[in-house]
Amino acid sequence: MKRFVIAIFTIALTFSAFSPYVQAEEKGVQLTESAKSAILIERDTGQVLYEKNGHEKLPPASMTKIMTMLLIMEAIEEGKLTWDEKIRTSEYAASMGGSQIFLEAGEEMTTDEMLRGIAIASGNDASVAMAERIAGSEDAFVEKMNTKVKELGLENTKFQNPTGLPAKEHYSTASDMAVIAKELLKYEGITKYTGQYEDYLRQDTEKKFWLVNTNKLVKFYPGVDGLKTGFTAEAKYCLTATAQKDNMRVIAVVFGAPTPKERNAQVTNMLDYAFSHYKTHPMFERNVPVAKVHVSKGSVKELDAVTSEPISVLTKKGENIDDVVKEINVDEKVKAPVKKGDKVGSIILKKGSQVLSESDLIAGSDSLEASWWQLFKRSLGHFTKLD
Structure with a gap:
């Protein structure tokens, strides 16, 4: 499915001097x-x-x-x-x-x-x-x-x-x-x-x-x-x-x-x-709504896209974060039926070109296929608005 970025925000945390993690083995720690x-x-x-x-x-x-x-x-x-x-x-x-x-x-x-x-x-x-x-x-x-x-x-x-x-x-x-x-x-x-x-x-x-x-x-x-x-x-x-x-x-x-x-x-x-x-800098808990997803021919037209897991940024102690960008991508076209927990997008944390964290966004609830009567009423409402 095609995806599109629906939001990019700078997370202003008043921290500074972020540097990526270093594995302990690289410093000879046993x-x-x-x-x-x-x-x-x-x-x-x-x-x-x-x-x-x-x-x-x-x-x-x-x-x-x-x-x-x-x-x-x-x-x-x-x-x-x-x-x-x-x-x-x-x-x-x-x-x-x-x-x-x-x-x-x-x-x-x-x-x-x-x-x-x-x-x-x-x-x-x-x-x-x-x-x-x-x-x-x-x-x-x-x-x-x-x-x-x-x-x-x-x-x-x-x-x-x-x-x-x-x-x-x-x-x-x-x-x-x-x-x-x-x-x-x-x-x-x-x-x-x-x-x-x-x-x-x-x-x-x-x-x-x-x-x-x-x-x-x-x-x-x-x-x-x-x-x-x-x-x-x-x-x-x-x-x-x-x-x-x-x-x-x-x-x-x-x-x-x-x-x-x-x-x-x-x-x-x-x-x-x-x-x-x-040190961990928490950004989102699990099951937090961060976007809306349109569901084509669904019994529910819009669903919350929620975080699938806790999302954080990690630094060494004494180092902090600044100018972390949050990028939210959701599926452009999601067709019913959709089950709670289905993947519907992703959330990415970046600093410059470096990806700090990437995690799935999932449907926060179900959306079954709409009945013919639901679709008829929606089409009728659409024409009424045009009038």
């Missing part, structure tokens, strides 16, 4: 000595602050569940799943080994309870139960996982299950895992789950089950509120962590640390580095 691979990014911009072997394919273990949680959150936002819906556990789901919340075949838990079991206790049984509910089977859910991988433009990730249990050709990279985590963190409610250190399931029964977060940094590092650990004999100790301080959220990923202590120490090094050297 933050993750014993990990096989690692990456550190700022969430809003996706800018890389540190990287070590970030594109090396490795087994992600239970960090796989970041994608599983992403598809759960998407299903909820799309209205295909509700928080209080009871999810039945199949015999297959109940048979999962490894980390589990010990679901029994036929047992039911709500989506909310299942997600707590996944996010806090890394429940393989809960992950498979949710996969079967969303897609009908584990295999069909894995297809959805890999479809989402392609949608995100990731070339070095392939999933074989929703749990991270060892499987041939089940791999990802630190870079790809950071992107998946960035996408999950669009759903602000997810950290309500991943950021809990402990909780209980089956609270008022004889089978009360204590959940303790496998990510100990949630308790011991101020600002950490997720996301997911991982361990298998092959993968060693892995962690994708996120923390927020002073409007800045970062994501740190470690693959293949030799011990949980070293894994946590190296993630702590990255978080400390980010918060001591960089």
Whole structure:
């Protein structure tokens, strides 16, 4: 579709002397000595602050569940799943080994309870139960996982299950895992789950089950509120962590640390580095209307084009921004039907010719195809105005 620029504004923030980010590795900073691979990014911009072997394919273990949680959150936002819906556990789901919340075949838990079991206790049984509910089977859910991988433009990730249990050709990279985590963190409610250190399931029964977060940094590092650990004999100790301080959220990923202590120490090094050297300047929150989009033959003639994610500019500490230009592009011709969440344009932040940030604009609501009667009334109104 053709696009046109509907607005260009200078964002006057009374700051000065902006300079682009510099990757930590370029200055010889070594933050993750014993990990096989690692990456550190700022969430809003996706800018890389540190990287070590970030594109090396490795087994992600239970960090796989970041994608599983992403598809759960998407299903909820799309209205295909509700928080209080009871999810039945199949015999297959109940048979999962490894980390589990010990679901029994036929047992039911709500989506909310299942997600707590996944996010806090890394429940393989809960992950498979949710996969079967969303897609009908584990295999069909894995297809959805890999479809989402392609949608995100990731070339070095392939999933074989929703749990991270060892499987041939089940791999990802630190870079790809950071992107998946960035996408999950669009759903602000997810950290309500991943950021809990402990909780209980089956609270008022004889089978009360204590959940303790496998990510100990949630308790011991101020600002950490997720996301997911991982361990298998092959993968060693892995962690994708996120923390927020002073409007800045970062994501740190470690693959293949030799011990949980070293894994946590190296993630702590990255978080400390980010918060001591960089600063985020927020521009827009998620779901903020920034333009109108005309819908041809739609039941609603105009829709809000809203931000698909938080949008910010990143600088080093002590540096500021000035003369940042906001460029809003919307599709010139959008035809019904349009679903809430469909891409309808883009928003770009620039300084001179340098693109600082580019993000999708999405439809803020639905517009179905207009009925013949709606179209007739519109045409009648058009002729009446001409008279």
